[in-house]
Amino acid sequence: MPNGIELKFEELMLVPPLSQLLPNIMVASQRYGLLRANSRGRGMEFSEVRSYQPGDDIRTIDWRITARTGKTFTKLFREERDRNVYIILDLDPAMYFGSQGQLKARFAALIAASCAWQAFDMKDKVGGMIILGDTPIRHKPGGMRGDMLAWIRKVYEAYQIGLRRQNFDYSISNGLEIFVNHARPGSVFHIISDFYRLNDNAWLYLRRLNKSHIVRTYQIYDKLEMEIDGKGTVGINTGNNHGYISSLNRDFVENYRRIGVHRIHNINRMLTEASQKNICIDVSDPLLGKREEQQDESDSSENEVK
Incomplete structure (x- = not known):
């Protein structure tokens, strides 16, 4: 069972499809167009x-x-024979946070891999960018299996580097600006982040992308960022600094909750307006780490019955 921090290369290679990775919010995929149909119609x-x-x-x-x-x-x-699918994965140090389920960055990496395999299965070309360091890690679109393996390797290695919790200057806002000016029209974008660091220009870039491309966003957050659960004192470690959050002061707890809920909901509202579909995911949900295990147990039970 994963501890919520470590990420193995094999997990990215064998990651479940999006419909299984996010079963509770992907059931309406046909209605919202999260999964593209095989019939493409007139190309662009x-x-x-x-x-x-x-x-x-x-x-x-x-x-x-x-x-x-x-x-x-x-x-x-x-008619297009293939389509460019770009995956923007945010591995900013703030994404390496988790309270009880898993790190935001870890689940974001799994989504990035799942989106890539889905595009590969549909004969599309997979490209993207990983926001990490002073220079982003870029991946040119390619439709061969070797291109896919190279992308998965980049995601894996970038995640390991990000565990060191270094501070970087490059942000997801810079990455969006690049794609606005250079992406092939009619492309598909999967953007995975907590979106805390988007400035005003970034929101404009996102809206511009959505006008000529298909943009799907995955908003990653942890419940502890919205409210303090339980009683007592919670230790917080950012990698460079550490401190405490106390639930003993009721005014502090209420203000913390109000600010956190407003921030998450406001980002969700803006992403909904600036993309085709936004999926909001709480990584502190223990089911995110147990769904695959429960499926394995279910398969074992069926085999025993047979």
Whole structure:
């Protein structure tokens, strides 16, 4: 049973699909479009321009050429054979926090691996960026198994580096700016973070991404960041500093809860507006660490019955 801190390479290789990793909130995946259907419809890759013909979709009219020539022209698109799927994984030091379930960074890494395997199975090209250090770890989109293994290896090694809890200058806001200017139109983005460090520019970048891409966000938090549970004193260690949170002062506990709930809910609201779908995940939920074990026990019971 994982201790909530350590992460093995094999766990990223054998990570469950998203529908199993997040069963309670992925059941509506067909309705919300979290999992893309096999039928892709008209792609978004531009092919050529020709004269408008009756029956053409007026939304594809090329208004610039039409205005310049005085004749109506329409754009043609060819169906995409694959799609770029970018995964942005935030491993900022603040993500290495957990109260009783597992570290936020650990579960974020599992989601990053699961999203990658899902895209690979759908014949898409997997690329991405890991926010860690003064220079981000980038991965060029690729559809071969070797490309997938290279991404999984980068996630694993980055997580181990992040356990040292060093302070870095590069943030997820910087990463979003890069993709806004360089990502291929029509791409899919999986952005995994607690989103505490997004500035005003970052929210603008996120909205711009969502206009020309499919953006799905995974908001990771720990219940202790919202409220102090239990009675007594809780020790907090940031890696560089340590202190205590006391539940004995009722005014402090209430203010702590009010600030924490407002922050989590406000981020959730903004992400919902700036993405196709936001999934909010509490890593202190013990079920996140036991679902796979319970499934194994269930399979063993079925085998015994048989």
